[in-house]
Amino acid sequence: SLSQRHGYCTLGEAFNRLDFSSAIQDIRRFNYVVKLLQLIAKSQLTSLSGxxxxxxxxxxxxxxxxxxxxxYNPRLIKDLLQDLSSTLCILIRGVGKSVLVGNINIWICRLETILLWQQQLKNLQMNTQVNNGLTLSDLPLHMLNNILYRFSDGWDIITLGQVTPTLYMLSEDRQLWKKLCQYHFAEKQFCRHLIPSEKGHIDWKLMYFALQKYYPIKEQYGDTLHFCRHCSILFWK
Structure with a gap:
């Protein structure tokens, strides 16, 4: 069970004892586990035991x-693999200067495996579902608009906008991107990176991606790991 685990000393020990294999089967926890692996790939990989x-x-x-x-969410795992391959390339090139636990040949094999995974994901073809019932295109405009306003990731909006001309039109709405900017960033951050359009209006879509380069965006997860200081237990909530 992944409900509770206690008595951790190191990141590696906690990682070993938590049952992430089960967690990735839960859609509420999948994104969180991938993000955790990405953070480890960026800065904590060398701290893990064999x-x-x-x-x-x-x-x-x-x-x-x-x-x-x-x-499910291939873009997320692509980002993780890109960060992991970059980290491994740096560590392998700097072997002797950095601490790599394990044989260098094992790490080279792991890098080759990552490159293979990246190629597989690059060749991934999304299945087209045949459905004679109601489709996304059949929904009224206000419902389609409501769906777009539910997204918290700009790339998801762009991706959905590529489905039909109507969705593209809705995905280019200035108010949609303004709301997204206001959700993720503070007003004082806007002032530092104002991007006017040709008509003199603020280009909120460009603003979103520009601000994303300088400031972290809010991340939403169904379940996250929490640590109880009183009883030293990690638990999902």
Missing amino acids: AAQKNYFNILDKIVQKVMEDQ
Whole structure:
């Protein structure tokens, strides 16, 4: 069970004892686990023990296979693999200068596996579902607009806007991108990076992606891990 675990000493120990293999099967926790693996890839990879590293790549393999099977959020895992491959390239080139737990040949094999995963995801073809019932295009404009306003990621809006001309028109709405900017960023941050359009209005879409380069965006997860200081327990909530 992944409900509670306690008695951790290191990141690697916590990673080994938490059952992330089950967590990735839960849609509420999948994105959070991928993000955690991405953070480890960026800055904590060398702090993992040999056993934790093996567990890390086993979980990563299961995530890739899950994405290949059900095509859920491939962009997220692509970002993770890109960060991981960049980190490994730097560590392998700097072997002797940095601490790499394990044989260098094992790390080279892992890098080759990552490159293979990246190629598989690049070749991933999204299945076209045949449905004679109601489709997205059949929904009235106000409902389609409501769907777009539910997104908190600009790339999701752009992707949905590529489905039909109507969705593209709705996805280019200035108010939609303004709301997205206001959700993720503070007003004082806007003032530092104002981007006017040719008509003199603020280009909120460009603003969103410009601000994203300088400031972190808010991240939403169904479930996240919490730590109770009183009883030293990690738990999902």
